[in-house]
Structures are given as structure tokens and as C-alpha cells.
Amino acid sequence: MGLLNKLDDPYYGGGIILGKVEDILNWGRSKSDWYLQFGLACCAIEFMAMNASHFDFMRFGCIPRTSPRQADFIIISGTVTFKMAERIKKLYEQMAEPKYVISMGSCSNSGGPYWEHGYHVLKGVDRIIPVDVYVPGCPPRPEALEEGMIRLQEKINQQAIFNKRKRIAEEDKQKELIINN
Amino acid sequence: MSETKRIEFEYSQIDSERMRLNVGPQHPSTHGVLRLEVELDGEIVTEVVPHIGYLHRCFEKHCEKMTYPQVIPYIDRMDYISAMNNEWPYVMGIEKLMGIEIPEKVEYIRLIFAELNRIANHQIAIATFGLDAGAFTPFLYLFRDREFILSIFEKASGGRLLYNYFWVGGLAADVHKEFKQDVLAIVKQVRETNKEIADLLLYNKIFIERVANVGILPADVAINYGCSGPVVRGSGLAFDLRKDAPYSFYDRFDFDVITGHGEVGTVGDCFDRNIVRFHEMEQSCRIIEQAIEQMPMEGDVREKLPKKIRPPKGEIYTKAENPKGELGFYIVSNGTDKPERIKSRGTSFVNLSVLPEISKGYLFADLIMILGSIDIVLGEVDR
Numbered sequence: 198m199g200l201l202n203k204l205d206d207p208y209y210g211g212g213i214i215l216g217k218v219e220d221i222l223n224w225g226r227s228k229s230d231w232y233l234q235f236g237l238a239c240c241a242i243e244f245m246a247m248n249a250s251h252f253d254f255m256r257f258g259c260i261p262r263t264s265p266r267q268a269d270f271i272i273i274s275g276t277v278t279f280k281m282a283e284r285i286k287k288l289y290e291q292m293a294e295p296k297y298v299i300s301m302g303s304c305s306n307s308g309g310p311y312w313e314h315g316y317h318v319l320k321g322v323d324r325i326i327p328v329d330v331y332v333p334g335c336p337p338r339p340e341a342l343e344e345g346m347i348r349l350q351e352k353i354n355q356q357a358i359f360n361k362r363k364r365i366a367e368e369d370k371q372k373e374l375i376i377n378n
Numbered sequence: 379m380s381e382t383k384r385i386e387f388e389y390s391q392i393d394s395e396r397m398r399l400n401v402g403p404q405h406p407s408t409h410g411v412l413r414l415e416v417e418l419d420g421e422i423v424t425e426v427v428p429h430i431g432y433l434h435r436c437f438e439k440h441c442e443k444m445t446y447p448q449v450i451p452y453i454d455r456m457d458y459i460s461a462m463n464n465e466w467p468y469v470m471g472i473e474k475l476m477g478i479e480i481p482e483k484v485e486y487i488r489l490i491f492a493e494l495n496r497i498a499n500h501q502i503a504i505a506t507f508g509l510d511a512g513a514f515t516p517f518l519y520l521f522r523d524r525e526f527i528l529s530i531f532e533k534a535s536g537g538r539l540l541y542n543y544f545w546v547g548g549l550a551a552d553v554h555k556e557f558k559q560d561v562l563a564i565v566k567q568v569r570e571t572n573k574e575i576a577d578l579l580l581y582n583k584i585f586i587e588r589v590a591n592v593g594i595l596p597a598d599v600a601i602n603y604g605c606s607g608p609v610v611r612g613s614g615l616a617f618d619l620r621k622d623a624p625y626s627f628y629d630r631f632d633f634d635v636i637t638g639h640g641e642v643g644t645v646g647d648c649f650d651r652n653i654v655r656f657h658e659m660e661q662s663c664r665i666i667e668q669a670i671e672q673m674p675m676e677g678d679v680r681e682k683l684p685k686k687i688r689p690p691k692g693e694i695y696t697k698a699e700n701p702k703g704e705l706g707f708y709i710v711s712n713g714t715d716k717p718e719r720i721k722s723r724g725t726s727f728v729n730l731s732v733l734p735e736i737s738k739g740y741l742f743a744d745l746i747m748i749l750g751s752i753d754i755v756l757g758e759v760d761r
């Protein structure tokens with residue numbers, strides 16, 4: 198993060214950081230994301246392998262929580278069926294803000310191998326909850342999930358905390374300009 | 379043999395209100411998306427109703443719409459922990475329908491991969507069972523070893539978890555040159571770790587206190603419910619399709635069928651079911667060693683692959699010993715390149731049905747151990 202380098206700055210003898218509160222909050226959030234321990238289907242086995250010694254998910258600062266109330270993000274790892282979709286929505290709603298979602302595997306991205314004839318499969322979990330990062334693969338390799346985690350951290354680092362409405366309105370204006378031109 | 383932990387009491391003598399509790403589908407110890415509706419009297423379980431269908435992925439519908447080779451990936455996704463074993467009875471059935479003779483090398487590679495996958499499956503089963511009891515370290519050790527097995531699968535098939543490797547009449551690709559040495563190295567590694575696991579987890583006093591005399595499944599109940607695999611062998615019955623109805627080359631090898639005999643408690647308790655899995659890993663190692671010795675390295679694994687897979691009209695039931703028990707496929711062919719119907723006998727589904735029977739009268743915390751000892755995979759329960 199380079200944060201410690203900043204501390205070497207000779208301002209008043211060092212140990213002082215000049216920065217935005219937003220940056221520090223985002224830095225803290227992105228480096229200690231706790232996730233909901235929750236598996237759905239085949240992808241959950243790869244997710245378990247990710248937790249184990251070879252890939253070691255905890256070095257991202259991720260700690261499994263069994264209650265959605267304590268979780269910062271949720272990994273949808275597997276096929277979402279209609280019967281399960283209701284539950285997933287409820288779990289997501291129970292999580293405290295700020296909350297993020299990683300969709301792992303083609304099943305939760307789009308229905309995957311069950312896209313065409315799966316009469317009981319939801320064609321993408323983004324139809325019920327908003328998704329931040331999509332990880333493709335059937336199942337994705339643990340390395341791919343690591344990449345997804347890094348992307349999520351990047352996303353958290355850039356997020357706006359103050360004056361959100363104002364900023365979003367400005368962004369929307371710019372988007373409209375681009376569309377109109 | 380110590381006395382049983384089962385708590386005996388007369389329901390009518392206690393005036394307490396029963397409570398109905400919901401467990402799952404996102405409970406960390408239900409091994410997937412199983413939902414249990416439990417009725418409790420204080421802390422004692424009086425009734426368990428499993429609710430399934432949270433992972434119903436329309437297997438039979440897909441079989442109607444897909445051609446024969448296209449069905450294989452869906453079979454992988456049924457019991458996703460032991461995908462190699464799943465594919466086997468299916469391709470065996472179609473080969474029998476079409477009358478294809480399999481080259482010896484192919485059969486040996488299939489057998490070795492099936493046994494390796496059996497080890498990987500039992501590693502996960504023991505690891506998650508330990509996790510349910512609160513032991514995290516064995517989980518790390520076993521998953522470390524599992525990665526070595528997966529690397530062999532990956533070299534051959536390209537997939538880490540779901541392989542689509544057994545094709546009708548052959549294999550998707552040949553094994554690499556140093557296959558034999560690599561497999562033997564893994565066998566050695568597995569044996570070493572198993573010694574550690576026995577000390578760390580299985581014969582640990584705390585663990586034994588937790589699992590001995592819990593969830594006793596008598597042999598006659600196991601037969602009545604149609605259980606198979608380590609669940610029925612834990613109850614002391616030596617039922618193993620590899621010995622009782624030998625398919626492939628299993629009659630050429632020397633190995634034992636492991637049964638539970640109440641080492642620390644009563645026959646058929648959670649400890650027995652778990653220890654059967656543990657010793658089966660050693661037997662698989664023995665089979666692999668013998669198979670590696672006999673296996674020819676020359677030959678083409680793709681030479682017998684048929685151009686068109688169109689089995690003649692007819693029907694067949696094939697079964698094989700999956701790590702979890704007997705997996706069977708009933709295939710009906712109507713003479714075209716798509717099956718008329720494929721019905722599978724899901725092992726986990728049948729084994730799960732015994733849960734309400736054996737968990738009555740135990741403490742609620744024991745219910746989690748009993749469920750863990752049955753070793754279910756929800757993909758196979760719901761299909």
C-alpha cells in the first residue's frame with residue numbers, strides 16, 4: 198500500500214500522514230474483508246481448496262463468518278436454483294452495508310451448463326442481487342478466484358464514501374453527454 | 379466395549395414442549411444446501427425431516443435433450459467430489475450396449491484414476507468430518523495431499539475437479555510419460571499423511587469421545603434402507619461391488635473389504651463409518667500399486683473410439699462401487715443418438731434417507747456428526 202513509506206515523511210519528525218479519510222477507510226475495508234461461509238455446488242469444492250493450504254485465502258485478510266450479519270461480502274459459489282434463490286436474496290439482505298458480491302463460476306454468472314434446459318435453475322444470480330465481480334470458469338481455478346478477489350479490492354479502494362449523490366449525479370451527466378453525442 | 383451413550387427416556391413422563399428448529403440450507407455443517415427440520419425436546423432430537431431440492435439441476439431433462447457423449451459432463455456434476463468414479467458406470471453401460479471391447483491399457487488407466495479419486499473423496503470426507511468436530515489442522519493436511527492427486531488428473535484431462543475424461547470406447551487423452559512414477563510418489567505421500575492423520579484426528583481422545591457410540595446404525599436397518607458404501611460397511615457388512623460383482627479388472631487384485639467392528643464403541647457408530655473410509659484409502663493404495671505394475675504403457679487410448687455413438691434399441695442397468703456406495707445407471711436406448719431415458723441411482727440420496735432413523739434420541743450437537751459421517755453430496759441427492 199505504500200502507507201508505511203508515507204510515515205517516513207519528515208513532517209514534524211515523521212509518523213504523520215496527509216490524506217483523505219476516504220482513502221484510509223477504503224484501505225481498511227479492502228484489506229479486511231470477511232466473507233460468509235456458504236457453499237452451493239461444485240464450485241464450493243474449489244472454494245474449499247482455496248481456503249486450504251495451497252492457496253490460502255486468509256492472506257487477503259478474508260476470514261470466514263457463519264452469520265451474514267458479520268460478513269462484508271458473499272461468494273455465490275455454484276448453481277442457484279429457484280428454490281435457493283429466495284434464500285440467497287434473504288441472506289444478502291441480512292448483510293450489513295457496505296456489502297459486496299462475487300459471483301463464482303458460470304452457473305451463477307449466467308446459468309452455465311444448465312442455461313438451456315435447466316427448468317429449475319436461475320439464469321444468473323445478478324437477476325436477484327447486484328454482483329460486483331464475475332469470475333468465469335466451470336469451475337474457476339483457485340487462481341482465478343484470487344484474481345477476482347484482487348479486483349474486488351481494487352473496486353473497494355476506488356469507491357466514494359462522501360458526497361455520493363453529488364458525484365453520482367455528475368457521473369450520470371457525463372454519461373448522458375457521451376450517449377447524446 | 380463401553381456402554382452406549384444413547385439416552386433412554388419415556389416421552390410421556392416428561393412434560394416439556396417440543397421445539398421445531400430449522401437447520402440450513404446455508405448452515406456451515408450441512409455439507410451444501412441441505413435443509414433439516416428438527417424437532418427437539420430440550421436438547422434431544424425427537425424427529426428429523428430432511429428437505430431436499432435446493433440443488434435440483436434437472437439431470438434427467440438434460441439426458442433427454444443431449445447426445446450420449448454430451449451427457450458425461452452432467453454426470454460429472456452429480457457427485458462432483460468423485461467425478462471419475464461417476465463417469466465409469468455410465469460409459470461401461472453404453473459400451474456393453476454397443477459391444478465395444480476396451481483395450482487393456484484404457485481399462486487400467488480408468489481403474490487407477492477411479493482409485494485415486496476414491497482417495498481424494500475420502501480425504502475430503504475425513505477432512506470435513508474433522509471440521510465438523512472442530513479440528514481444522516487435519517483439513518489442511520488432507521487438502522494439501524489432495525492437490526497432488528488433482529495435479530495428476532489435470533495433466534491427463536485438463537480439469538481439476540470435473541474431468542469429462544472417460545469417453546465411450548476409450549479416454550479423452552493419453553497419460554503423460556512419467557505417469558507411473560508420479561502415481562507411486564502420490565501413494566507414498568498419502569500413506570505418510572495418513573499416519574499423521576491417525577495420530578492427529580482419528581485416535582485422538584477428544585475426537586473419540588465425540589464420535590464413539592453416536593449414531594448407531596444396525597446392519598438390518600442399513601439393509602432395509604438400501605444403504606451402500608462405507609455406511610453399510612461401517613455396520614459390519616462386507617458389501618463391496620468390487621468383490622461381490624467384480625467389474626473391470628478388480629478380480630485381478632488382492633485387496634480387503636474393510637468393515638467396522640466397534641473399535642472404540644458399538645458397531646456401526648460414527649467412528650466406524652469414518653474409520654472404514656480411512657482404511658479404504660490404504661486398500662486403494664494397494665490396488666493402485668498392483669495396477670501400476672501390470673499396466674502396459676504402449677497402445678493407443680483413442681483407437682477404439684466409435685465415430686458415431688448409436689447404441690441399438692435396448693436397456694441396461696450398470697453399477698459400480700463409488701466412494702460413497704453403489705452408483706447405478708439405468709439407460710434406455712431407442713436406437714438414435716440421444717438416450718430415451720437415463721435414471722440414476724444416487725448413492726447419497728439413498729444413504730441420506732437413513733438419517734431420520736438413526737439420529738433420533740441423540741443430542742442436537744450429535745446430529746451434525748451423524749450427518750457428517752454419512753458423507754453426502756447434495757449434487758447427487760437432488761440431481
Ligand code: SF4
Binds near residue numbers: 239275304334335455
Ligand atoms: S459453474 Fe460448473 S463447477 Fe460451478 S457450480 Fe456450475 S456446474 Fe458446478
